[in-house]
Amino acid sequence: MTAAVEGSPSLRMTRARRNALLQSEPVQGLALISPTFIYALILLVLPILVVIAHSFWTQHYLTIDRTFTLENYRVALTEPIYRDLLWRSLYISLTVSLLTVLLAYPIAYFISFHGGRHKSLWLFLITIPFWTSYLLRVMSWKVILGYNGVLNSGLMGLGVIDEPSTALLYNSSAVIITLTHAWAAFAILPIFVSLEKVDRTLVEAATDLGDGPLRSFLRVTLPLSAPGIISASLIVMIPTVGDYVTPKLVGGKDGVMIANAIQAQFGKASNWPLGAALSVTTMLVVTLMAGATVLIIRALQRLAR
């Protein structure tokens, strides 16, 4: 009777094991995250694979020829216009990440070491402008730097200049200023987090052992905050390479970047494979640049210690 109800011992075992498996942590965790994960696979990974595939094909007017070719990459890497745009984009994004990190570090240091009770208020103050529309922030720089803009009319009002300067807007410096402002908050947060993790007793120990404030900063605090500097640089560098709005609004002819060329291939020029090859090239080159940055910062960190 009992045996009939409970089934054979081996069957009971497998069922129990299956139940245990279904209730095990890994399965439940994976099941729970799968909708979000699948969403990211379909709308991020699949699209990027499709772009990579397109970069090896050819556009024939309205149809796409799917025979493998490296022609798009040859054009992307050797045509002077694309090569120059890529170089300029890399130069701008490198300058912007260097500037944001340099400007942000003292603020992060101040909040972490001297923020006291107002730490979270400071962080809130600094992140709020970042939540306002990016388009509007770029637009306000156009208002400031324009020919009839705030800076020109202000300087003329003060008698510093006699006529509006055209040097302010529509060049790569305008792009650099605007981007540095737009990404400031992104750089402060990771540096702040890594400074918070610095063991304060180590700094005290350095001071007790006779290091001055500058030496203990350079040899203890700065190297220990290197992870924050690394993630701040990457978080600024990678997205700014592909910025579209800023060059379009304040860049003028001299400030055009690679994203504008990519957009043109998907819009007016209607050459998807070339646009795809430009995108893939940009991603690869910025990954290399990011990797080099990480290596350089790590090497400096080792030297400092």
Place this chain on the structure above:
Amino acid sequence: MIALRRFLSGGWLRAYAFLYVVFLYLPVIFLPIFSVNTAATPKFPLTGFTLHWYQDLPRTPALLDAAWNSLIVGVSAAVLSTLLGILAARSITRYRYPGRSTIHGLIMAPLVLPEVIVAISMLLVMLQLGLSLSLFTVVLGHVLVCIPYSMTVLTSGFEGFDRSLEEASADLGESAFGTFRRVTLPMVAPAIISSLLVCFTISLDEFIIAFFLTGTEATLPIYIWGQLRFAAKLPGVLALGTLLLVASFLLMTVAEILRRRAAGRTQNEGGLYA
């Protein structure tokens, strides 16, 4: 040497920090200033106060359409990305399994990828699948970029969540769903509302993805982009921009207060009952 010590001990740093905050806010302040100025070009000296540019806004049908579209897209994107965010954040904070950090990294990736590349790759797939571009495709794109923010807000609300409370509820005979509804949900509700507000704000302000993925319907940023070509329309754009700034500012402040409360609540109660 003394000057250096003072520098590192905060006096100069404090001054620098104030200057930096000014640098962060200054450009944004010019939008509201010139939106109430009578002159059509934004330059000093100011010519006089007017609300004329604001009064014109409700009389522009294209603008009202764009606002309505933005509302639909924002609400849909906020609800969908928060739902997906809840599942993922719960999984990340509650369970340990192989591949966890890889999956987490993939979900967070849109945060650090150039937006143009994310946008054009989605565009390619959607065109290949034969989806016609509409507000729906914009929502799909916005959900992808909102999920990382939703995850960040929700994980900070879910972390430190005391699991023994849920176990107690289950021991007392509550079903899994009942436990979630009556124990888990009330504790994480502020974090969920915060995530909804953050995602709505991001969608409301997002331009690039909407620009590539929309068909003929414009959202507010796309409407603004279109108006920027006409110098005479600038004051109207500044007025609209000011309203968007105020909306974003309010939404984010409420979201931040709620997020703090959520983080405080799970940790305090955990501490109280542990």
